[in-house]
Amino acid sequence: MSLRESAAIVGLGATPYYRRGESYPQTELEMAGKAILSALDDAGLGASDLDGFAIYSSSCDPAEVASVLGVPEVRFAAGLTSGGGGCAGALGLAAAAIDAGMATCVVTLMTLQQRSRRLGGSAVDGVLTYAMMSDSGSSPYGGGGGLPPSAAFTANSGLLSPGHSFSLLAKRHMHLYGTRREHFAEVCISTRENAIRRPTALRKQPLTLDEYFDARMISDPLCLFDYTMESDGAIAVITVAAERAKDLRQPPVHILSSAHGGTGKWGPAIFRYFQAPADEFASSGHRPIAKRIYDMAGVGPGDVDVALLYDHFSPMVIMQLEDYGFAPIGEGGPFVAEGNIRWPHGSLPVNTHGGNLSEAYIIGMTHVREAVEQLRGVAVNQVEGAEIALVTGGPAGLPVSGTLLRR
Amino acid sequence: MTENAFGKVEVGVFPSILTETYADETTQPFWDAAAEDRLVAPRCTTCGTFRVPPSPFCFECQQQAVEWVELPGTGTVFTFTVVRHPLHPDLGPACPYVSGVVELDGTQGAGARMIVNFVDCDPATLAIGDPVEIVWEHFESGMSTPRFRPINTGR
Numbered sequence: 223m224s225l226r227e228s229a230a231i232v233g234l235g236a237t238p239y240y241r242r243g244e245s246y247p248q249t250e251l252e253m254a255g256k257a258i259l260s261a262l263d264d265a266g267l268g269a270s271d272l273d274g275f276a277i278y279s280s281s282c283d284p285a286e287v288a289s290v291l292g293v294p295e296v297r298f299a300a301g302l303t304s305g306g307g308g309c310a311g312a313l314g315l316a317a318a319a320i321d322a323g324m325a326t327c328v329v330t331l332m333t334l335q336q337r338s339r340r341l342g343g344s345a346v347d348g349v350l351t352y353a354m355m356s357d358s359g360s361s362p363y364g365g366g367g368g369l370p371p372s373a374a375f376t377a378n379s380g381l382l383s384p385g386h387s388f389s390l391l392a393k394r395h396m397h398l399y400g401t402r403r404e405h406f407a408e409v410c411i412s413t414r415e416n417a418i419r420r421p422t423a424l425r426k427q428p429l430t431l432d433e434y435f436d437a438r439m440i441s442d443p444l445c446l447f448d449y450t451m452e453s454d455g456a457i458a459v460i461t462v463a464a465e466r467a468k469d470l471r472q473p474p475v476h477i478l479s480s481a482h483g484g485t486g487k488w489g490p491a492i493f494r495y496f497q498a499p500a501d502e503f504a505s506s507g508h509r510p511i512a513k514r515i516y517d518m519a520g521v522g523p524g525d526v527d528v529a530l531l532y533d534h535f536s537p538m539v540i541m542q543l544e545d546y547g548f549a550p551i552g553e554g555g556p557f558v559a560e561g562n563i564r565w566p567h568g569s570l571p572v573n574t575h576g577g578n579l580s581e582a583y584i585i586g587m588t589h590v591r592e593a594v595e596q597l598r599g600v601a602v603n604q605v606e607g608a609e610i611a612l613v614t615g616g617p618a619g620l621p622v623s624g625t626l627l628r629r
Numbered sequence: 630m631t632e633n634a635f636g637k638v639e640v641g642v643f644p645s646i647l648t649e650t651y652a653d654e655t656t657q658p659f660w661d662a663a664a665e666d667r668l669v670a671p672r673c674t675t676c677g678t679f680r681v682p683p684s685p686f687c688f689e690c691q692q693q694a695v696e697w698v699e700l701p702g703t704g705t706v707f708t709f710t711v712v713r714h715p716l717h718p719d720l721g722p723a724c725p726y727v728s729g730v731v732e733l734d735g736t737q738g739a740g741a742r743m744i745v746n747f748v749d750c751d752p753a754t755l756a757i758g759d760p761v762e763i764v765w766e767h768f769e770s771g772m773s774t775p776r777f778r779p780i781n782t783g784r
Contacts, residue, residue: 369651374660375682378774379744380643380728382716389710390729397708397757442711442725442752487688487739495682496707496730497740503708 224518229317230467230474231627233267233460234594235260239424239582243337245454253456254282254333255291261458266471267327274298274325276316276461278308278615279585281332298325302482302623304490307616309532309586311623314480316461326462332587333456340452341585376494384534385449387493388617389441392537395504396443398552401540403443405555407434409536410447410579412564417576420602424451425580448536450578457587459594475597475627478610479518481511482623490619505551506541506617511624515612516547519626523547526626527608528596529563529570530589532615533577539563542614543572546624565603574603586615597629631722638722643712643746645766645774652771655683658697663773666765668702670733670741671695679741681733688740700735702763703780707732707742711752727752731761731777749778 235257237245245253262268269291275284275298284299298319302308309332316328334341369377381387395401410429417423429447437446467474488498488507502509516522523546531542540554548570549557557563563572575581575592582588593611595601601608609629616622630637635644650660655671659682662669670679673687674694686693709729715721727747732738747755748764761777768774 369647371651371653371656372682372684374647374650374652374656374772376744377647378643378645378746380712380723380726380746381710381744386710386712386728390708393710393729394708394757438714439711440714442713444710494744496742496744499739503739 224479225314225317225321225477226479226518227476227628228321228464229461230464230476231313231459231461231594232467232470232472232474233261233263233265234591235262235264236457236591237455239422239584240454241424242340242452242454243335245335246337248335250282250333250335250456251286251290253335254287254331254458257331257333257456257458258287258291258329261329261460264472265460265462267460269293271327272329274316274319274328275300276312276319276328276330277301278312279305279332281585298328302621304619304621306532306534306585307618307620307622308482309590309615309623310613310625311480311482311615311621313459313461313477313590313625314482314623317477317480320461320463326466328461329458330461330590331456331458332585334584335454336452372494383441384493385441385444388535388538389444390496391492391504391541392443392535395537395541398504399555401537401555403435404431405540405558406443406448406536407431408558409533409539409563410434412558413533413573413577414580416565416574416603417580420576420581423576423581424453425576444535444537447579450534450583453582453584455582455584457584457591459590473598473629475594475629478521478626478628479515480623480625481514481518482615482621484508484510484620484622488620492617493619504541506538506545507620507622508542508545508614508617508624511622512546515624515626521610521626525610526570526612528574528593528605528611529572530575530593530611530613531572532586532589532617533573533579534583536579538617539572541617546612546614566605571603571605574601574605589613593627597627633719633722635719638719640723641726641750642748642776643723643726643728644720645768648768648772649770650772655685659683660771660773662697662699663765663775664767664771668700668733668763668775669697670700670736672698679736681736681741681743698735700733704731704733704761704777706747706755706757706759706761708757709747709755725752727755743775746776747778748776755779
């Protein structure tokens with residue numbers, strides 16, 4: 223038994239995308255409400271139909287959203303643990319809730335307003351807090367409990383941000399396999415080419431190889447363009463049972479399979495201790511997920527028409543191409559260099575929406591939106607005849623996730 | 630050398646932002662040895678697996694008992710990054726600095742790695758696999774910061 227094709231995405235809603243802070247004075251709650259109501263309307267449904275929340279990265283408080291939008295009864299309110307790695311997997315959570323009969327109409331969403339906080343900034347903000355507080359012996363976390371004993375093994379390392387973490391994986395991948403910055407550049411440039419054609423994209427100026435190599439180095443080997451941007455906005459999708467989806471306004475996009483998690487020894491390692499086994503260290507952490515979603519769906523990499531791969535940092539696209547079986551391990555660099563991920567003529571168009579790197583970073587939900595639009599046949603950069611899309615969340619601390627969607 | 634909110638900040642050296650150990654019984658022996666310039670690590674008495682940072686259970690056999698073993702304090706660079714953009718303006722004088730992962734000699738490797746600031750090194754020539762050795766900075770609070778520097782092998 224599995225949740226294979228038991229549920230379908232039937233509604234899609236979003237606010238405009240904004241550069242960091244520019245969605246102000248809208249709150250995250252207001253943008254969430256706009257995206258949810260828009261998604262319900264897209265499906266031909268209303269707030270009175272909504273009864274479930276399947277979220278990730280603590281995107282909203284379902285209690286607050288339900289009371290503000292007038293949801294009559296909440297029957298399911300759950301989220302995947304950790305952060306953006308759960309994005310694609312939250313769709314599986316929605317399908318599971320529906321398949322189990324716990325809810326009938328489930329929203330998955332992200333809403334983001336970064337006027338006064340920044341994603342990935344907690345460690346950075348913590349730096350000065352540590353520096354100021356540790357002399358007095360008081361705890362930045364209050365409650366008298368102090369920091370966890372493990373903090374003293376990481377705080378003084380100089381590794382503070384997600385970019386620092388992922389540069390370590392990228393460096394190791396380069397060492398093992400000869401991956402080069404030209405390969406990272408191809409990910410950035412091909413993604414930008416896709417963004418240029420889209421009205422929703424925040425970065426629409428062409429990017430050349432020279433500009434890439436002239437860019438400020440942030441955390442070597444990652445330069446400015448290897449990093450995602452910081453954005454505001456909200457995106458919501460509505461999932462219902464496949465049977466019910468037939469009668470709704472939009473062509474259903476079936477949740478073919480979904481998985482989240484990862485190797486136990488990967489753990490929170492990517493941001494903390496870096497203890498992953500050597501053969502998995504220079505990877506995206508997605509290999510167990512890939513196996514499970516292909517097995518559940520009964521398809522393989524060759525059946526995927528378009529891949530929406532979580533691209534907070536460009537090298538992670540290359541590693542996911544390997545871990546999802548599109549290229550042999552270690553050959554993701556040459557795979558992109560050969561033009562394989564380019565739209566429209568590459569063998570596997572990737573991030574046709576411009577990705578986190580060039581369209582907007584709504585913690586992965588833009589990838590879900592693009593997968594739905596591709597399979598409805600209405601994408602701006604439409605992959606001709608696309609039937610199966612892969613959408614992923616992470617790499618990050620566990621869980622990372624992947625979902626296969628079918629037209 | 631610059632003096633600011635992080636204390637004395639010099640290029641290549643990430644300043645110690647935590648100067649207390651917040652230790653519990655699982656980690657205190659590490660800091661006791663560190664205060665004497667010794668690197669020690671807990672080894673599972675059942676299966677012999679090292680775990681760094683010290684943690685309450687063996688991730689291989691789930692047992693809790695350990696013996697504390699002194700390590701040579703040397704290792705190899707497993708991976709690293711050169712941080713060129715400061716995440717706080719007062720960290721600017723430390724940039725560029727090199728930080729990354731070291732695999733400790735005398736251990737099994739994965740599961741006992743440390744994340745550290747690599748000092749006294751040339752960011753342009755440091756390479757994965759280079760041999761390194763530990764250098765300690767001590768604080769009156771009982772905290773010590775381990776950093777690693779390249780061992781001059783006459784390359």
